[in-house]
Structures are given as structure tokens and as C-alpha cells.
Amino acid sequence: MTKKLSAFALACAMGFSVMAQQAVPRPKLVVGIVVDQMRWDYLYRYADRYEAGGFKRMMGEGFSCENTYITHLPSFTAVGHSTIYTGSVPAIHGITGNEWTDQVTGRKWYCTEDTTVQSVGTTSAAGKMSPRNLLATTITDELKLATNFRSKVVGVSLKDRASILPAGHTPDGAFWLDDSNGSFVTSSYYMNELPEWVTKFNNSKEPAALMSKPWETLYPIKTYVQSTADAESWEGTFKGETTTTFPHNMPVIYSQDRESLRATPSGNTLTLDFAKAAVAGYNLGGGTVTDFLTINCASTDYVGHQYGPNSIEIEDTYLRLDKDLSAFFSYLDQRLGKGNYLVFLSADHGVAHSVGFMQEHKIPAGLVPGGKLLAGVNSALLARFGVDKLAVSGENYHLNFDRNKIKEQKLDYDAVKKEAVMYLQQQPGVEFAVDIDNIGNSPVPEPIKSMIINGYNPKRSGAVMIIQEPGWFQGSDKGTTHGSWNTFDTHLPLLFMGWHVKHGATNAMTSMTDIAPTIAAMLHIQMPSGCVGKPVMEVYK
Structure with a gap:
């Protein structure tokens, strides 16, 4: 009798254990898609030409947060990805730019640089990267913690920083493209050799195949009515080109410059094909717990920087990305079942119109000469204090000072900064x-003041920040860039689709920092350690 009772008790315990594991409803897979440099208005600018399965599907089936904004400065790639996945701001998560100057040592750091690791999958230094500079946990880390590390997490991008930072500190893998060998690579932080499925993908030589044909427009070029003429003086060119016009001779261009793939729609095609291979290779969504795949479509950023947001090239890139997203969602439908996975799509930042385009249409715009500003500041400081080169650099729209020299010369640091500000x-x-x-004593209006504070980390940010007039930026008269507080750089798309997502939209103000806590609430897991955002409750059922 005792044995029977023991067996019954064991069976009950096992049953309760299974029930406990199944008690929290969660999707099979969460997919985070960040489209690099995607302005919010691109959802509508090309809407009449999007097909049913891509952006239109997300808006038609899912939920759109129509007024989602960045709440920090500067609005750069590494900062945006870190903010989305930590639900935090640079002041807390520590990623204050794509690179920064350490205010204690004066050393310049790349955001994912790690001198303690080695490249895997390449002989170049492209893999000497890790997430160690990220100071907070990510939503991907929190999923790992919530399932006792049984969940699988994978990051994918052409860019190292856009794969590494979203995947967090504890992923199964993060992979990015090394132009030197046309292969996806990784770091010894994650593994000592590439998985077999990655090697197989690399051996297919897809980059070379994608670059074997000229870049022609997807549709007849005269139908690109949302864009400027094919050749504009403010557009950039590929190396070796003498014109900005279609077709772009990618076989010749790629043979001379392997990085050129990034600035074509094919870069997004390659990324999403690799993402499909990752789903299959790791069997994401096929286990007993929720997995997480982070994807960055980076070619939109490269094309945007080169040609600007009003070019035929950027319109063609988004029309092709839409088709690639449609194919990717169809793949997930077939593999996991429609409604069994959760997707969100946003952007790391937006982008300004090209200065030449704005000036042609009599809209205020111009270039702030960063190098001349630094020289001018030093001239003013030399005249006032008798010491040269007190300001040492100006990255991320922050001015960095030589604090050791200021201390050695027994200068008043506040007076030095005040003189620089006046100039x-x-x-x-x-x-x-x-x-x-x-x-607190500066007459800067909101929301700019809060955005400056949110982006300021005293160990990684310069002491003085420069805010340009609307339409002005530091950069080139060819193409364009981003980084400012203005809506063209900070108003982002934010779409949710799939598992337990309501169909609808909200025009209430939401923040980039709200994405991670919304996913945390839907999965019933802890928010990331530095999270300052709040769940958007309207999104989920």
C-alpha cells in the first residue's frame, strides 16, 4: 500500500510539475525586427505599393503605436538597439554612441569592442566583439533567466553592434557579416567554432550570387513618383561610379568593394535568408519554452546615408524589403503556425532629409562643420586661458575636454566649459x-533637456552637448545622416503582430523604452535591470 501511495504521490508531483511548466502561456518564438534608419512616415509614404504580406500585414493584422519616439540623445544605431532591448536609456545602459571617449582614461572605445576575445569564422579582427560594454540586462537576457536558460536566443545582422547588443549577455549566438570573406562570423565570447548550419550557409556564397546582377529598380523607374529624379547633386555614389543613376553595376562595384553589398537591398535579403537558416539551425520555436530571435535589417541605413530619404534608391529598398518580410513571415507561418509567434518591428533611429534637397525647396537646412567647431573652440579657449587644445574631440555631438591638462594648468573647469558654450x-x-x-541652469526647452540628460553617462559622454537648428547636422553634403532630437530622427514605427496581439492602433505617445516592458508583460517575465519604460497595455489581449 505504501508503494502504491508513493507511486501515486510521484505521479501527482510529476503532473503538477508539467502543469507548472505549462501554466504560463507564451508564444513559441519572439522575433524582434529593427529596421535601421526607418522613419515612421515610410509606413505610409510607400503604402500603396507594399504587398499584402509585409508591412501591410503587420498593420492590417497587428497593432501600431503611431507616436513612438526616442527619448534620448544622440539618436544613433548602437544607442537605439540597446535602448529597445533594455527598455532603458544611455545614461543607465551605458551605450552612449557607436563609439565614445572614456572620460577617465581618454581612450576611445567602439561600442562592442572587446580586447579579451577572438574572431570565430574569420582571420580578420571583425569578430573581436562582445556585449560587455552594455551595463544592463536585455529582454532577451530576462527570457533566459526566466526559463533557467532553457530558451534559445540568437542575434542576426550585417552589423556587429546590431546583432550583439539586442541578443544581450547570454545568447546562444550572435552573428554578423565580415566583408573580408563574405561570411557571417561571430566571437569567442559565444563559441569557439561556427555551428555547422552557419558554415553551410556561408559555403553557399549567397553574397556573391546576390551581387552577380546589376541593381535595377523593381518596377519601371517612371512609377517611382514618391522620389526625386534619378540623378541629384546631393546623392552619393558607389566607388568607381561616375553617376548616381540606375542601373548600378554591382558585379563590377562588388569586385572592387566588398562593403558595397551593404548599400543595396540585397543586404536585407541576405540578412533575412540567414535569419531563416538560424530558425532552422537552432530549431527556434520548436522546444518546450519560448525562444527569441533578434534581426536587424541594416541595408536601409547604408542606402539612406548614401542617397537620402527622397531617392529612388531608398524607395526601391523599402519595396524590396517589404517583399522580403512577406516571405519571412510566410516561412514562420509554415514552420511554427500562424499566431504561434510574436513579432515586433521598430527602428533604431530615423534620418534627416539631405541638405541639398531641403535648400532646393527653400526649407531651412545646413551643415554644421564639426572639425571647424572643435578648432574654433580651442582658439577661443587659448585666447581666454592661454592653453591650447583643451578640447580634444567632438563625437556624438558632445565636446570632450582634456581634464588632466585642465587640472595640471590649475584652470577652472566650469569656466572652461562656459567659454566653450559661449563660443x-x-x-x-x-x-x-x-x-x-x-x-538645470540652461534655458533649453523640453523635451530636449530630458533627452540630453537621458543620453548622458558621465564616464562615456563629453561635458558639453551641441544641439543644431532643425534641418542642420554634422556630416556631408552627399547623402545624409541622423543623430538629432528632431522628429525626422526620433519618430519611429512600432508594430506588433501575432501571438495575443490585438488589431488596432494608438496615437498616444509611447517611447522606444516601452518595447521591452511590453514584451516582458506579455511573456510574464521580469523587465530588464535598467528598464525605465512602461508596458503599452493596448497592444495585447
Whole structure:
């Protein structure tokens, strides 16, 4: 009798254990898609030409947060990805730019640089990367923690930083493209050799196949009515080109410059094909717990920088991305079943119109000469304090000072910063210059003041920040760039689709920091360690 009772008790315990594991409903797979440099208005600018299965499907079946904004500065790639997946801001998660100057040592750091690891899958230095500079956990880390590391997490991008930072500190793998060998590679932080499925994908030589044909427009070029003419003076060119017009002779261009693939729609095709291979290779969504795949479609950024947001090239890139997304969602439907996976799509930042385009249409715009500003600041400081080169660099729209020299010369640091601010505020295109330590006394309006504070990490940010007039930026007259507080750089798409997502939209203000806590709420897991966002409750059932 005792044995029977023991057996019954064991069976009950096993049953309760299974029930406990199944008690929390979750999707098979979460897919986070960040489209690099995607302005919010691209959802509507080309809407009449999107097909049913891509962006239109996400908006027609899913939920759209129509007024989602970045709440930090600067609005750059590494910062945006880190903010989306931590639900935090640079002041807390520590990724203050794609690169920064350490304010203690003066050393310049790339955001995912790691001198303690080795490249895997290449002999180049492309794999000497890791997430160690990210100070907070990500939503992908929290999923790992919630399932005692049984969930699988994988990051995919052409860019190292856009694969590494979203995947967090604890993924099964993060992979990015090494142009030197046309292969996806990784770091010894994650593994000592590439998985077999990655080697097989690399051996297919898809980059070379994609670059074997010229880049022609998807549709007749005269139908691209949302874009400017094919050749504009403000558009950039590929190396070796003498014109910006279609077709772009990619076989010749790629043979001379392997990085050129990135600045074509084929880069997104390659990324999503590799993402499909990752789903199959790791059997994502095929286990007993939820898995997470992070994808960055980076070619939109490269094309945007080169040609600007009003070019036929950028329109063609989005029309082709739409088709690639449609094929990717169909793949997930077939593999996992429609409604069994959860997808969100957003962007790391937007982009400004090209200066030449704006000026042609009599809209205020211009270039702030970053190098000349630094030289001018140093001239003003030399005249005032008798010491040269007190300002050492100006990345991320922050001015960095030589604190050791200021201390050695027994100068008043606040007085040095005040003099720099006075000089900067007199320069064309500069709207505000702010001594961040004394920002409470600075007449900077909201939301700019809060965005500066949210982006300021005292160990990784310069002491004075430059805010340009609307339409002005530091960069080139060819193509364009991003980084400012203005809506063209900070108003983002945010779409949810799939598992337990309501169909609808909200025009309420939401933040990039709200994405991670929304996913956390839907999965019933802890928010990331530095999270400051809030769940968007309207999204889920």
C-alpha cells in the first residue's frame, strides 16, 4: 500500500510539475525586427505599393503605436538597439554612441569592442566583439533567466553592434557579416567554432550570387513618383561610379568593394535568408519554452546615408524589403503556425532629409562643420586661458575636454566649459550648447533637456552637448545622416503582430523604452535591470 501511495504521490508531483511548466502561456518564438534608419512616415509614404504580406500585414493584422519616439540623445544605431532591448536609456545602459571617449582614461572605445576575445569564422579582427560594454540586462537576457536558460536566443545582422547588443549577455549566438570573406562570423565570447548550419550557409556564397546582377529598380523607374529624379547633386555614389543613376553595376562595384553589398537591398535579403537558416539551425520555436530571435535589417541605413530619404534608391529598398518580410513571415507561418509567434518591428533611429534637397525647396537646412567647431573652440579657449587644445574631440555631438591638462594648468573647469558654450552658441546652425553638469541652469526647452540628460553617462559622454537648428547636422553634403532630437530622427514605427496581439492602433505617445516592458508583460517575465519604460497595455489581449 505504501508503494502504491508513493507511486501515486510521484505521479501527482510529476503532473503538477508539467502543469507548472505549462501554466504560463507564451508564444513559441519572439522575433524582434529593427529596421535601421526607418522613419515612421515610410509606413505610409510607400503604402500603396507594399504587398499584402509585409508591412501591410503587420498593420492590417497587428497593432501600431503611431507616436513612438526616442527619448534620448544622440539618436544613433548602437544607442537605439540597446535602448529597445533594455527598455532603458544611455545614461543607465551605458551605450552612449557607436563609439565614445572614456572620460577617465581618454581612450576611445567602439561600442562592442572587446580586447579579451577572438574572431570565430574569420582571420580578420571583425569578430573581436562582445556585449560587455552594455551595463544592463536585455529582454532577451530576462527570457533566459526566466526559463533557467532553457530558451534559445540568437542575434542576426550585417552589423556587429546590431546583432550583439539586442541578443544581450547570454545568447546562444550572435552573428554578423565580415566583408573580408563574405561570411557571417561571430566571437569567442559565444563559441569557439561556427555551428555547422552557419558554415553551410556561408559555403553557399549567397553574397556573391546576390551581387552577380546589376541593381535595377523593381518596377519601371517612371512609377517611382514618391522620389526625386534619378540623378541629384546631393546623392552619393558607389566607388568607381561616375553617376548616381540606375542601373548600378554591382558585379563590377562588388569586385572592387566588398562593403558595397551593404548599400543595396540585397543586404536585407541576405540578412533575412540567414535569419531563416538560424530558425532552422537552432530549431527556434520548436522546444518546450519560448525562444527569441533578434534581426536587424541594416541595408536601409547604408542606402539612406548614401542617397537620402527622397531617392529612388531608398524607395526601391523599402519595396524590396517589404517583399522580403512577406516571405519571412510566410516561412514562420509554415514552420511554427500562424499566431504561434510574436513579432515586433521598430527602428533604431530615423534620418534627416539631405541638405541639398531641403535648400532646393527653400526649407531651412545646413551643415554644421564639426572639425571647424572643435578648432574654433580651442582658439577661443587659448585666447581666454592661454592653453591650447583643451578640447580634444567632438563625437556624438558632445565636446570632450582634456581634464588632466585642465587640472595640471590649475584652470577652472566650469569656466572652461562656459567659454566653450559661449563660443559655440554664436556659430551658424547651432541652436544650443549645453554644459550638461549645469543643465538645470540652461534655458533649453523640453523635451530636449530630458533627452540630453537621458543620453548622458558621465564616464562615456563629453561635458558639453551641441544641439543644431532643425534641418542642420554634422556630416556631408552627399547623402545624409541622423543623430538629432528632431522628429525626422526620433519618430519611429512600432508594430506588433501575432501571438495575443490585438488589431488596432494608438496615437498616444509611447517611447522606444516601452518595447521591452511590453514584451516582458506579455511573456510574464521580469523587465530588464535598467528598464525605465512602461508596458503599452493596448497592444495585447
